[in-house]
Amino acid sequence: MTLHFHKYQGTSNDFVMVDDRARTFPADDHVLVRRLCDRRRGIGADGLILLRTQPGFDFEMLYFNADGYLGSMCGNGGRCAVAFARQLGVITDKTHFLAADGPHEATVETDGRVNLRMIDVPGQQEIPDGIFLNTGSPHIVRFLPASTLAEYDVYGEGRAVRYGDTFRERGGTNVNFVEAPQTPEQPWQVRTYERGVEDETFSCGTGVTAVALAAARRGASSPVPLRTLGGDLAVSFSMHPDGSFTNVFLSGPAEFVFTGSIEI
Numbered sequence: 001m002t003l004h005f006h007k008y009q010g011t012s013n014d015f016v017m018v019d020d021r022a023r024t025f026p027a028d029d030h031v032l033v034r035r036l037c038d039r040r041r042g043i044g045a046d047g048l049i050l051l052r053t054q055p056g057f058d059f060e061m062l063y064f065n066a067d068g069y070l071g072s073m074c075g076n077g078g079r080c081a082v083a084f085a086r087q088l089g090v091i092t093d094k095t096h097f098l099a100a101d102g103p104h105e106a107t108v109e110t111d112g113r114v115n116l117r118m119i120d121v122p123g124q125q126e127i128p129d130g131i132f133l134n135t136g137s138p139h140i141v142r143f144l145p146a147s148t149l150a151e152y153d154v155y156g157e158g159r160a161v162r163y164g165d166t167f168r169e170r171g172g173t174n175v176n177f178v179e180a181p182q183t184p185e186q187p188w189q190v191r192t193y194e195r196g197v198e199d200e201t202f203s204c205g206t207g208v209t210a211v212a213l214a215a216a217r218r219g220a221s222s223p224v225p226l227r228t229l230g231g232d233l234a235v236s237f238s239m240h241p242d243g244s245f246t247n248v249f250l251s252g253p254a255e256f257v258f259t260g261s262i263e264i
């Protein structure tokens with residue numbers, strides 16, 4: 001069978017996108033998804049997203065990590081799915097779609113930036129590994145001393161937390177390492193070890209969302225500018241006295257890279 005795919009990236013978090021409205025993609029074939037995401041033997045990506053129809057919504061996004069298994073919410077992938085739905089003519093410049101963590105709304109700006117509403121976040125938990133938040137996917141946020149992020153062992157330290165005792169029973173976690181800005185207008189710098197990719201990626205949307213909310217508890221105000229290895233994002237929100245967050249929006253570019261076909 002020939003699979004037609006599109007490749008998208010959002011701040012260099014890259015995805016194979018498949019129009020699966022006809023439901024022909026073998027979604028249970030983990031080996032196939034892993035091979036398609038393989039950077040040497042396949043197309044190469046951090047994840048694969050199926051765009052499907054879903055009654056009551058413009059579309060549904062099914063997100064698979066590069067390991068071939070269904071992941072939880074993907075913020076950058078969600079923004080790319082919106083851009084893909086627009087390219088397919090499924091939506092115009094605003095949408096209501098379904099993802100692993102529930103319904104999402106999004107708008108597309110004239111320059112192609114996508115503003116994606118994330119789930120409400122009830123709070124954050126301080127644990128020995130760092131600060132834990134669920135922004136649609138589980139995340140640890142660790143604040144580092146000034147000028148240490150560039151040389152930090154994100155792979156080694158991220159892996160130790162992801163496979164550590166706290167998260168072994170809970171299905172693992174993503175891990176974000178953060179350096180605070182020297183002045184309020186500068187971005188918070190973030191590097192992320194991603195569960196399911198099992199490596200550092202160039203950007204993680206649910207990760208920077210977790211970082212922005214953790215930074216808000218340390219004085220950052222909305223919108224929080226964030227810099228990843230792959231580009232800049234912004235997160236806006238309403239913070240409440242009980243520590244919860246609503247109206248959480250992740251904003252940034254979502255770009256078409258190329259289209260192609262592969263025999264599967």
Ligand SMILES: N[C@@H](CCC[C@H](N)C(=O)O)C(=O)O
Nearest residue numbers: 071072074075076204205206
């Ligand atoms: N790259 C994603 C995060 C995807 C979720 C994650 N890898 C998991 O399943 O835990 C993003 O942009 O949010």
